[in-house]
Amino acid sequence: MKAPRQPKLIIPTLNAEANCVSVFTDAAWRAADGATGCGWIFKDSTRHSTQHGSKCFDNTAYALTGEALAIRLALSHALSLGYTRVCVFSDCQVLVRAICSKSSPVELYGLVCDIELLSSLFDYCTLSFISRSLNSEADLLVKSALCNAALTT
Numbered sequence: 001m002k003a004p005r006q007p008k009l010i011i012p013t014l015n016a017e018a019n020c021v022s023v024f025t026d027a028a029w030r031a032a033d034g035a036t037g038c039g040w041i042f043k044d045s046t047r048h049s050t051q052h053g054s055k056c057f058d059n060t061a062y063a064l065t066g067e068a069l070a071i072r073l074a075l076s077h078a079l080s081l082g083y084t085r086v087c088v089f090s091d092c093q094v095l096v097r098a099i100c101s102k103s104s105p106v107e108l109y110g111l112v113c114d115i116e117l118l119s120s121l122f123d124y125c126t127l128s129f130i131s132r133s134l135n136s137e138a139d140l141l142v143k144s145a146l147c148n149a150a151l152t153t
């Protein structure tokens with residue numbers, strides 16, 4: 001059996017590599033009830049949105065969990081679309097550092113393992129921190145998803 005490749009998780013700049021799909025992820029957490037909205041936006045090399053998705057979860061214990069869920073969902077969606085080269089961007093510096101340093105908080109261990117496994121399935125995959133101001137589209141997407149979830153419950 002072939003050993004899995006190590007994930008290529010680095011902290012580069014906002015510039016994506018050539019032939020990479022840029023994946024912008026974000027999450028919004030409501031402390032009152034633990035609801036979390038997760039979202040992701042895929043952009044091509046010209047920065048035009050090509051796909052997006054969102055999902056809400058109930059009873060999430062930490063905001064950081066939502067951010068990890070968003071990355072995991074985005075990677076899974078990218079694989080299902082057949083993307084082989086992705087540059088993932090998150091405005092959660094704590095999570096990006098935890099994943100890249102391989103020293104995640106105990107409560108995120110399973111999610112981080114999932115992210116590492118999913119990232120190893122791509123030919124090329126990076127994970128980068130970006131400022132919140134550069135992630136406004138994903139932020140709007142998750143806040144909308146969280147509001148819509150509140151309206152349907």
